[in-house]
Amino acid sequence: MTLTELRYIVTLAQERHFGRAAERCYVSQPTLSVAVKKLEDELGIALFERSKSTVQVTPLGERIVEQAHRVLEQATLIKEMATEGKDQLISPLRIGAIYTIGPYLFPHLIPALSRIAPQMPLYIEESFTGVLRRKLRSGELDAIFVALPFNEPDVVTKTLYEEPFEVLLPADHPWTEKTAIDKEDLLTERLLLLGEGHCFRDQILEACPAISAQLNNPENTLIAEGGSLETIRHMVASGLGITVLPKLAIGTSHYEGGLLESRPFKGDVPTRSVALAWRASFPRPKAIDALIQAIDQIQGSDVEAA
Numbered sequence: 001m002t003l004t005e006l007r008y009i010v011t012l013a014q015e016r017h018f019g020r021a022a023e024r025c026y027v028s029q030p031t032l033s034v035a036v037k038k039l040e041d042e043l044g045i046a047l048f049e050r051s052k053s054t055v056q057v058t059p060l061g062e063r064i065v066e067q068a069h070r071v072l073e074q075a076t077l078i079k080e081m082a083t084e085g086k087d088q089l090i091s092p093l094r095i096g097a098i099y100t101i102g103p104y105l106f107p108h109l110i111p112a113l114s115r116i117a118p119q120m121p122l123y124i125e126e127s128f129t130g131v132l133r134r135k136l137r138s139g140e141l142d143a144i145f146v147a148l149p150f151n152e153p154d155v156v157t158k159t160l161y162e163e164p165f166e167v168l169l170p171a172d173h174p175w176t177e178k179t180a181i182d183k184e185d186l187l188t189e190r191l192l193l194l195g196e197g198h199c200f201r202d203q204i205l206e207a208c209p210a211i212s213a214q215l216n217n218p219e220n221t222l223i224a225e226g227g228s229l230e231t232i233r234h235m236v237a238s239g240l241g242i243t244v245l246p247k248l249a250i251g252t253s254h255y256e257g258g259l260l261e262s263r264p265f266k267g268d269v270p271t272r273s274v275a276l277a278w279r280a281s282f283p284r285p286k287a288i289d290a291l292i293q294a295i296d297q298i299q300g301s302d303v304e305a306a
Helices: 003-015 018-025 029-043 059-081 102-116 129-138 183-188 199-207 209-214 229-237 285-297
Strands: 048-050 055-057 093-098 122-127 143-147 155-170 191-194 221-224 243-246 260-264 271-279
Touching: 003 018, 003 029, 003 048, 003 059, 018 029, 055 059, 059 129, 093 102, 093 129, 093 285, 102 122, 102 285, 122 129, 129 143, 129 271, 143 199, 143 285, 155 199, 155 229, 155 285, 191 199, 191 229, 191 243, 199 209, 199 243, 229 243, 229 260, 271 285
Parallel strands: 093 122, 093 143, 191 221
Antiparallel strands: 048 055, 143 271, 155 243, 155 260, 155 271
16 A cells, blocks of 8 residues: 555545546556556455546445545655744745635735745645535645635644625726625616626625526626626626626736726625635645735735734
């Protein structure tokens, strides 16, 4: 039994597909398949049920895969512990961010971090919260930027800043004459939203629950399935509707000719809490401190430190 074989079964259990698992492990499908079968033969049990269309983990396989997760995490810790005596700000730091934070935070964060830790390069990954959570737990990522709430055993979470939401409008929209927008007024316009799976979508619906009743009405809401905040912003610029974005993602200056305008909310302004999460056992606390310090030192941007 090897760590490589354990990594193969963990990845296969996540992907439920030999081809995708092999791609993630950077090996050929036959190589991964042979290794998994070898481990099953060594253990004398079937870890997976195979069919032409899918791969299912057996009940006992679930327990073994869970234990393999823990073994891999501990093996990663051994490697990281070996670097404790070295400069913690030299080796690469693997960070992740949800799709609605990364593209807007990193342009501010990276210049600030390069001044604090110029010899610490970043490996960056953007994904959904669930994927980042799993990769943080498995040691594939060292720290992640997420929106609260975020709770995970043995993971430390620190709130970095509160970010208000604003309404993004086409420049010729009548609401540009207003100084602030009432949340209930959103029900009278076609509102462009991200598809399911994005926590920012859920935050908008939480801020204005009445929108939920309009989700199946294309006259009032249009869902950008598989889209991004950038895609939605382009659609607003084209005049298709309005949307709600985190302030840092407004980007009205990205278009020539003043195609976009934004307005704050009136009254109780909806916000989101942006946080940094890392494993409590992560052996490079100075690297985490550098990230937090970089956020604190960001000047002249829309990120407001908590």
